[in-house]
Amino acid sequence: MSIPKDLRYSKEHEWAKVEGDKVRVGITDFAQSELGDIVFVELPEVGSEVNTGEPFGSVESVKTVSELYAPISGKVVEINSDLEDSPELVNESSYEKAWMILIEPSNTSELDQLMTAEQYEEMIKED
Numbered sequence: 377m378s379i380p381k382d383l384r385y386s387k388e389h390e391w392a393k394v395e396g397d398k399v400r401v402g403i404t405d406f407a408q409s410e411l412g413d414i415v416f417v418e419l420p421e422v423g424s425e426v427n428t429g430e431p432f433g434s435v436e437s438v439k440t441v442s443e444l445y446a447p448i449s450g451k452v453v454e455i456n457s458d459l460e461d462s463p464e465l466v467n468e469s470s471y472e473k474a475w476m477i478l479i480e481p482s483n484t485s486e487l488d489q490l491m492t493a494e495q496y497e498e499m500i501k502e503d
Contacts, residue, residue, distance in 0.1 A: 377405050378405045379493045379497050383471070383493065384447070384490035384492065385404065385490055385491040385492075390403055390446075390447045391447075392448055393475075394484075395478075397480065398478050398481075399450070400477075400478050400479075402466075402471065403435065403466065403474075404470060407442075408466050411435060411442060412437045413437055414435055414466040415438060416436040417466065418433045418434045419432070419455045421455075422454060423453075425449075425450070425451055426448075426449060429445055430445065432444055432445070432446045432452070433476065433477075436463075448479060448487060449486060452477050452479060453478050453479065453480045455477050458473070
């Protein structure tokens, strides 16, 4: 299972990658493997506001529907529209091709509340 060291992680299994003044968000490899085959991804509109710990969309797998939770507050400046036609990208490439939203953060200090790769790995071992 892949847990890239350059990302930060939420307890809800989202990852956050700082890219200049923006933060790219997706779900972890662990999350997609637990969900099974992803068949649908619902994402917010560009321009909408998201708040830390609150749902911003959902992923539907053959097993269940799971909400997606924002790891940081801010404005959605881009969504990965490829996921509308190819939700299976989440299973194939959860960190590269299947990012979900790009956020312009309103408070970058919220990133300090997220886990490092090592902390995330410890958390999922306990599950």
